[in-house]
Amino acid sequence: MADMATLKKVARISKVIGFTRLCYFFNRNRKRVIAYHNVIPDKFFDDSLHLAHSMRESSFKVQLDVMRRRFKVSTDIEDVKSLTITFDDGYLNQYEIASKAMDRYNLKGYFFCVDDLISKGDPILMDRLQYWVSYVDEGTYKLEELNVTLELKNKESRKLQWNKISNLLNSGVTQEKVEEEFEKAFSFKNIKGPKAKFLKLRFAPISKSTLKTMKENGHFIGAHSAHHRRLSLMSEEKLNEDVDICKNSSGATFNTNVFAYPYGSKEDISSTVVELIEKAGFTEAFAYSNGPLKGAFQYNKYFMPRMFLADTSDKDLIDFTLSGAKHFIAFRRLLPKWS
Incomplete structure (x- = not known):
């Protein structure tokens, strides 16, 4: 992937030669659904590993301005000429920062929440793992039972070392096992993280009473699974349990039958997952993907694509993405x- 400076240069050239405008025209009947995670105040944004899918508040506000000027921003998924804004997980910053910024423009969106986070206050386990790698003291850590050694120093080294953990998880090692080994190497409770206000915004859930307020303000609150695990890797029993928890929260916590898959790539769902989601009464489901798909597996109402904006306030780059030129x-x- 090109670095940010290169992307900005390409976006500027695309604008000057008219390619961005041309792509807006040819994609005029292609639905845009934007996927966000965390929106963090600039003063707290420290570019750590756990913020890899996060956005500075200043960037988010500029992006909102560009989106509302270019499109009708709507929660109507079937309106191909409109743009829809979505969020995954359900952390407090999505209410305190993101939804309040949207409310100033009277923009409505979908906020997909993990039941464990909303009901129990348990941060998503993957976020806990990234928190550990982001803030544990500098040093060498041996995860004995996983046969992995982590050399953790500056932020860049921590991001690179995370690849070892990511590879383990992709090979089938459970997140629970990684958490257990992290705890043995250095206890989570002894990690000296950033300021408490930042941690609350980043890792505390949106309360159910606040979700009620968001619904009253016109936002949709939807299901993002019960435990935020890769659904395609779960046993049938565990998968049924997860989907049932989401189903039983419909009408209480959730006010939409649209679902968003955790992780959300083609590999993270299966025909069994889709069947259960449909059987549970969910009418559509969002992926976390918008690249071309091979073979018979194609985008449909139970695997709807979403696109992503970089953490930038550069309007040329924002247009470069929204127009479809980057794609x-x-x-x-x-x-x-x-379809």
Whole structure:
């Protein structure tokens, strides 16, 4: 992936030669659904590993301004000429920072929440693991039973060392096992993290009473699974349990039958997952993907694509992405459709 400076240069060239405008035209009937996670005040944003999918508040506000000027921002998923804003997980910053910024423009969105986070206050386990790697004291840590040694120094080394953990998880090692080994190497409770206000915004859940307020303000609150595990890797019993928890929260916590898959790539779902989601009464489901798909597996209402904006306030780069120009250069295709 090109670095930010290079992307900005390419976006500027694309604008000057008219390519961005051309892509807006050719993608005029392609639905845009934007996926966000955390929106963090600039003064707290420390570029640590656990903020890899997060956005500075200043960037988010500029992006909102560009989106509302370019599109009708709507929660109508079927309106191909509109743009829909979505959030995953349910952390407090999505209410305190993101939804309040949207409310100033009277923009409505979807906020997909993990039941463990909302009901029990338990941060998503993957976030706990990234928190450990982000803030544990500098040093060498041996995860004996996983046969892994981590050399943790500056932020960049921590991001690189995280790849070892990511590879383990992709090979089938459970997140619970990694957490157990982290705890043995250095207890979570002894980690000296950043300021308490930052930690609350980043890791505390949106309360159910606040979710009620958000619904009253016109936002949709949807399910993002019960435990935030890769659904395709779960046993049938565990998968049924997870989907049932989400189903039973419909009408109470949730006010939409749209679902968002955790992780959300093609590999993270299966035909069994889709069947259970449909059987539970969910009418559509969002992926976390918008690249071309191979074979018979294509985008549809139970695997709807979403696109992503970089943490930037550069309007040329924002337009470069929203227009589909960035997508076309990467894949030689227009933005995906789904039926």
